[in-house]
Amino acid sequence: MLVHKLPTVRSEEEARELVVKAGSEELLEALRRPQAYGVVTVLLREVARRLPSWGHPMRRKLCEVVIARELWAVPPPAAREDSSEPSEALRAANAAELHRWAVRPLLGGGDAPVGTAAELLSRLRTSPEPSAREAFWLIVDGERPGLPDAVWLTLLKEAYGLPRTAHRPGPPSPRPPARTTPATATPAVSCAGPRS
Secondary structure (H helix, E strand, C coil): CHHHHHHHCCCHHHHHHHHHHCCHHHHHHHHHCCCCHHHHHHHHHHHHHHHHHCCHHHHHHHHHHHHHCHHHCCCCHHHHHCCCCCCHHHHHHHHHHHHHHHHHHHHHCCCCCHHHHHHHHHHHHHCCCHHHHHHHHHHHCCCCCCCCHHHHHHHHHHHHCCCCCCCCCCCCCCCCCCCCCCCCCCCCCCCCCCCC
């Protein structure tokens, strides 16, 4: 099974040989587990290659896995000393691109877990990791980021930082009567002009 073989690979080429032979469900299962970034990249390339042939249920599963793994925007703690890890900028760009093809189409179609996607974007925005914050901006700062109104509303509420207090209509406030003084009063003039 793929998930048991991937941890033992010594190169991306060896991972690629295993991945291309695996079933689609095996690819998703492997993505659910911690993997080296290079292996994740190999898995996602194969998923992208197969994506056009996948039906809606598989695309939905992919979307859920990608969101659960937070687009791989944040490196695991042990990866900081790993020279094979990508730069923060590349990690952020890859995360935004993954969102574009794995999450956004389902969000736009109204079938992605909107609340979960909003929570993910919120975590990316407030993360101490520069790669996560940059991924957030790359996702939301485009001409047409494809985010539903519910996601924007969640992000707006969070960014604004204040809970909404319920509006309670009270009695209408009394309007003070208009006061005029003889010196400032102006005579009423008819729009029809003076009468003869």
